[in-house]
Amino acid sequence: MTEKTSENLLIRKKAMDYLSRREHSYQELNIKLLKKSFNPSIVDIELEKLIKDGLLSDKRFTESFIRSRKNQGKGPLRIRSELSIKGVKSQLIEDELEEVKEQEWTQLAVEALKKKLGNDSELDYHKQLKLMRFLSTRGFSKQQVKSAISHCLNNLSSD
Numbered sequence: 486m487t488e489k490t491s492e493n494l495l496i497r498k499k500a501m502d503y504l505s506r507r508e509h510s511y512q513e514l515n516i517k518l519l520k521k522s523f524n525p526s527i528v529d530i531e532l533e534k535l536i537k538d539g540l541l542s543d544k545r546f547t548e549s550f551i552r553s554r555k556n557q558g559k560g561p562l563r564i565r566s567e568l569s570i571k572g573v574k575s576q577l578i579e580d581e582l583e584e585v586k587e588q589e590w591t592q593l594a595v596e597a598l599k600k601k602l603g604n605d606s607e608l609d610y611h612k613q614l615k616l617m618r619f620l621s622t623r624g625f626s627k628q629q630v631k632s633a634i635s636h637c638l639n640n641l642s643s644d
Contacts, residue, residue: 496523496531501540508546511536512572547573547581558597561590563624587629594625594633608638 496518503509503517511532518528535541547568554564561582568578598616602608608616613634620630 492524492527493531496528497534499523500531500535504535504540508549509541510543510546510568510571510573511541513546514541515572543573543577544581546571547577551581551585555585555593558593558600558623560594560620560624560626560629561585562626563622566624590625591629591632591636594620594623594629595636597623598633598637602637613638 499518499521500514503514509517515528515532518532519525532541550568550571551564554567565578565582569575597620601616601619605612616634616637617630620633621627625633
């Protein structure tokens with residue numbers, strides 16, 4: 486077996502090992518393999534083969550990542566930023582985030598607020614500001630934050 490063929494197999498095996506645990510973006514997997522001191526040109530060749538074989542997909546990674554972050558109560562701004570860092574193309578990010586309706590993001594923000602508030606029924610001005618910062622750091626837009634706070638205020642006043 487030649488050295489090149491041997492390295493190709495090692496790269497593919499290592500990539501498959503990573504992919505068996507969870508989806509990865511192309512860039513993410515590329516970085517992990519390069520950290521193992523593999524030849525960069527052979528890594529590129531093997532990653533392209535994985536794409537061709539349907540085993541590596543930025544679209545599938547993005548869908549999985551968005552679902553995971555939504556389950557953690559993260560908003561679209563934060564998810565967009567994290568996906569960009571992982572090397573996903575902006576058009577793919579936008580396409581996948583558009584699949585989630587605005588109402589769904591707002592409901593997610595409301596749920597995060599309810600969880601944060603617990604049994605606390607007081608929502609004074611300072612507490613509202615604190616909750617707005619909380620939702621903003623979670624990656625929700627200004628409109629989503631305003632809607633979620635408004636929803637919580639309405640529910641508290643009707644209780």
